[in-house]
Amino acid sequence: MKLTMASSPHNHSLKSVNKLMICVMLACVPGILVQSYFFGIGVFIQLALALTTVSLAEAAMLKLRGRPIWPTLSDGSAWLTGVLIAVSVPPLAPWWVVVIGACFAIVIVKQLYGGLGFNLFNPAMAAYVLLLISFPVQMTAWLPIQSLLNAPITLFDQITLIFTEATYSGLSLEQARQVIDGATGATPLDHVKTAMGQSLTVQEAMDNSAFTRFAGEGWQWVNLAYLLGGLYLLKAKVINWHIPVAMIASLAVCSLFGYLLGGQAGIAFHLLSGATMIGAFFIATDPVSASTTNKGRLIYGALIGLLVYLIRQFGGYPDAVAFSVLLLNMAVPLIDHYTQPRTYGHGAKK
């Protein structure tokens, strides 16, 4: 009788990379839904564009590298990157923005570094930063929430805006925003930043009709939806609690100090605006580019929170999650080196 040989252990948890990635994508669903509710159906178009692009780019790169295509593509990591890029760009950004971002993320940030597991940087965030720096106009052209629009942009207008950069009636996105809003730069973070620049207090800025409580109409709900998804990920043990908790806690502490000392925006504003929650649960927790020790994750998360606060408060950009994550990606090897846990049976050195 011929017996099959194998090395121990002979059992496996049946977890797989593919399952992990799908789990994370599922956890994004509430956030995406809320986002589309407030900002229009454009996010789905962006998703379709991004997923198509990352699939093609990944397949092409795998082919070039002589790797098996489907087994690697199906691990889902590329798709997750696509999803994160799609939800990060403004829903009505021109189609080529997301395509460029997705290509850059997969081809340069991921595959040229050796593919999954070897990339130093979070591909989605690297792509986002590339887009933000290269196409600042398109990348900051967020619409005000739909409910503030006197005449909502139609689905058809959204599609033509994305693909032709003009509504059916020939208005550019900028014009459409102006017509609708009477003002531009409609995200709360933008608004506050601008207001601060004009020496208004946060309170005055927040009194603007664009914002209700907390962090501005729309955005807090988007953030809460991502928080929900994040909690699911924690529950499913897809991610560890260290990074999101450390990041949120550090951001909260910073903004508390800011609020108490300088009359700056409060905790709720910081936690529920911009990309805070998606950053804490979906982006900073990217295992490949994050710290791998538990102590290291606490440091990593906390430093991201601190940087987010500092850049939002003092930097040139309204939001800072992408920058903070990339900066900390660079620090990961150092953090990991100094946070090795104490091995059983070794004195309490390390």
Place this chain on the structure above:
Amino acid sequence: METLLEQIESGKLWQFPGGIHPPEQKSLSNQAAIGSLPLPEYLVLPLKQHIGANGQLLVNKGDHVLKGQVLTQPGTNWSLPIHAPTSGTITDIKPMPSAHPSAMPELSIVLTPDGDDTWCELETRESLDGLDNKALIDIIHHAGIAGMGGAGFPTYVKADSAKTIEYLVVNGVECEPYITADDMLMREHAKDIIRGMEVMMSILSPQYALVGIEDNKPEAFAAMQQAAKHNSKILVRSIPTKYPSGGEKQLIKVLTSKEVPSGGIPADVGVLVQNVGTLFAVSEAVYEGKPLIERVVTVTGNTIHKPQNVWALLGTEVKHLIYSQGFTPVEDQRVIMGGPMMGFTLPTVRIPVVKTTNCILAPDNQELAVAGQEQACIRCSACADACPQTLLPQQLQWFAKGQEYDKLEEYNLFDCIECGACSYVCPSEIPLVQYYRVAKAEIREQKLEKVKAERAKERFEARKARLEREQEERQNRHKRPARSAPAKDKAKVSEALERVKQKRPEQSAVQAAIERAKAKKAEGDTSALEPDNSAVALERAKRKEQARKYKEEKAGSNTSSAPKDAVAAAIARAKAKKAAQAADSIESQEQDPRKAAVAAAIARAKAKKSGDEPKQGSEDDPRKAAVAAAIARAKAKKAEQAPEQNSVSGSDDVKADDPRKAAVAAAIARAKAKKAAKGDKPATEAVVKDEPEDPRKAAVAAAIARAKAKKAAKEAEQVEEPISEDEPEDPRKAAVAAAIARAKAKKAAKEAEQVEEPISENEPEDPRKAAVAAAIARAKAKKAAKEAEHVEEPVAENEPEDPRKAAVAAAIARAKAKKAAKEAEQVKEPIVENEPEDPRKAAVAAAIARAKAKKAAKEAEQKEKPIVDDKTEEDVSSDSDTQTEALSPEDKRKAAIRAAVERAKAKKKAQEQEGNDLS
């Protein structure tokens, strides 16, 4: 704050980090009582079933044995006996596949049961009364008991602990999925296990005995608690189910909060761990007198019809076990000895149950999925979260793949207990444990190799030291005579000069002088170069210009008529000296043609001062030199008022009739010069005197020199031999050349250079410059390699006696020169070009060529050396007496051929080089 003891007493448990919860699958096999098996057809009993050494065979093929009869005699080194599991006949003793992942054959006894199952006589007892520790340990030893949890460590060794044991930890955890052997044993034999524990406790007298049982075995826990009720020192603890809490280190942590230090054993922290199966065996051995001949084995898995625990005689083949329980193999059937986490797959079912076999698992492919394709690590560090040792399996994996063994050790690879938790949780299905096993094996092997290598190195170094010592001794023996010789040497040199002079008529007396001068000059140049490389380019330019001038001058001065030349040379010298009086104190002496001669002598002497310049003089044609000297002297006298010193006048007198005398005179002059310069007189005089005396010594010195030369420059040898061949005619010249080389090396002294430079400038003709250049090159080499000097010197000494050797030495010197002074070569090359006619120049050119060749291509060295030979040949033309000792006639011919070829090459090269340099 409670003390640790109080905490333990109060039932506190600790936690170890990590751990996993794989499907337990224990209910498959723990529903039925422990069954028994029909007697197998035969039993295979490996002599070694534990960690340690084999026992010695006590039985022979064909012997009949009774159940429980001892089959091997334990010796030292943790060896354990084995016993006959049933009565029967020994049918064979041979290597058989063993219970090891590779089924590596082990010497085994094959026992065919007779079916009677007759026990041998057993010594039973009711209590431990009258048994001291030693007796108990002896009983355990001779019962052949080894740890039955998996490792198979001899139990008697553990029981004999030298360290104080505070806690006896009893492992009834059985955390591996599927396995229920200990579970069932505890349920059915709790009392015996407790008795066994008490035996151990009486030996070790710990404060407490702690029994750890996972909380998924409530029946076993209850049974054990019941059985231990009477003994307040036994604390039975139910611990949370988590793999691998049954690991020794983890269990100690859970029950006592202690950690076994890395690389240590539990006894280091006052803990000793025994498996419940082992304790049962101890009880059987002590109270029933039964040795370890059977054990409980879980036979389970979905391909087994009746999964169950059975009492299996040691030596029962797995095949018998699984087929007795009903077995239907599936595609890609795996049969695992041990559990699904740490067990190993068997290559064949014809492998016996041994003392450490606790489970035979024959799963189908649904319950334990076949491992999938390994994917990229996504650094999720689920492995780190699962690791009970708080390692970083993910990092270890990267290092293992990169074979960074240092890093692996830095990250504590050797603290890995190979529990498999990391592999279990890895979403990329990376076989982490396998990587670690391989890496561990490689590191161990490397360490072994290192130890071996170190030993080898020690041996080698010892040998080297010895050889060096011997060599030194030998050298010292040789040196002593060599050192006593220098005076003689010089004498010989001058003698040689004389002889040469006689032989060789007029032509180049002048040239000789010039040569000398030029050599000096060139030396000066080169020495100037040496210190400052940045000036090299400038220097080269200068040199080129000079070369051009020389050419012109040469053309003008027309070397053809020897006497004229000589005169001209003398005059030139004189003038030059005059002109450069200010520069040189030495030169200032010579206003006058004679003085020029004298000056030459002085210069030579100076060279000697530091070394051996006189030899240099010999290089050129000594006769001519003599003649020239004579003429110069004559003129000087005529023209002159104050005849210089004895030496000059003396030489004048002599020269007319006797060239030899002239040579002698020259020598004297030289000596005087030295005196004047250094006060070295006695030495030089002695030299003169000694010359004729002792040819034998010279021979001896020559021999030494030969030896040294060979040793020092083995590559050079090839070069040298041919050279020696080529210079059959004028062996003395070679000797002289060698001497010159030496001298120059010694020079180091800068005043000497100054003298030389002016002189050289004045000599327009300059075919021999090349020769000089060669000499310079040699000299430089010497400078660079001072150790080499003594080698060469002896050679020089030998010269008169053994011309060939001298030649060899010269060659060596040349070779060295090439290496050391590359810039010097450039200088020489142009010179070489100009003197195509003169055979000596050819020699020089050869030297240069050699040097260049070396520079350009070090591998080419061999070629170049022949070149050298050829040139010398050219000028000297072959003479049979002087041929090298080493070479047979055939060799000579070959050498000659080679020489021809090389000559051609050398010329070509020289031309090219000249072209380069001059252009």
